[in-house]
Amino acid sequence: MRRITRDHPDRPYKHYLHGVSSDGSTLAVIVGSVPTSTSSPAEWRTDVALVSVLDGATTFVTSDEHADDGAEFSFDDEWLWFTTERFTSAPGHAQLARVRPDGRDLARVVDSDTVDWFPHPSPDGAALVYLAYSAGTLGHPENRDVALRILRLDDGDPDPSSARDLLRLFGGQGTLNVAGWAPDSRRFACVDYPLA
Secondary structure (H helix, E strand, C coil): CCCCCCCCCCCEEEEEEEEECCCCEEEEEEECCCCCCCCCHHHEEEEEEEEEEECCCECCCCCCCCCCEEEEEECCCCCCCEECCCCCCCCCEEEEEECCCCCCCCCCCCCCCEEEEEEECCCCCCCCEEECCCCCCCCCCCCCEEECCCCCEECCCEEEHHEEEEEEEEEEECCCCCCCCCCCCCECCCCCCCCC
């Protein structure tokens, strides 16, 4: 075992792994900038970054005040899909986005009233599954009524009008945080929290 991520001399960071490129050379991570002891907790920032498996070099794809989370590569490594709060002024109203690995073409995927988290494209590039919380939810808490939603991808491009509930369940944090598609794109794994 060896460490991949590097220390940053200016400020401590936390790294949250969410995706791996198809050739295994690059990690899609969320880099959380930890507030210094003299800064306020509001200075906590999360950005999408790429980390080289070879040497740990970190390239920020986003670097701003908007909260980002859950970055994952598309099947062809042409896009990074992620959750962000950049498209609305409502606190915590996370929405789905995608961006090129070099930071170009940042776009909202679907405009919804729900708080949407953790987009996972299928290996064949035909569908995107994600977790939807009710409006007003802050973060991605556990023990909530949530929906797994799916939308069609046409040649890798999202069709927002096709978004629909696939399954309603009791879950939240941990239900769909990381990719769980089967290699044939016919099934995916998720976690619900059955009540005793």
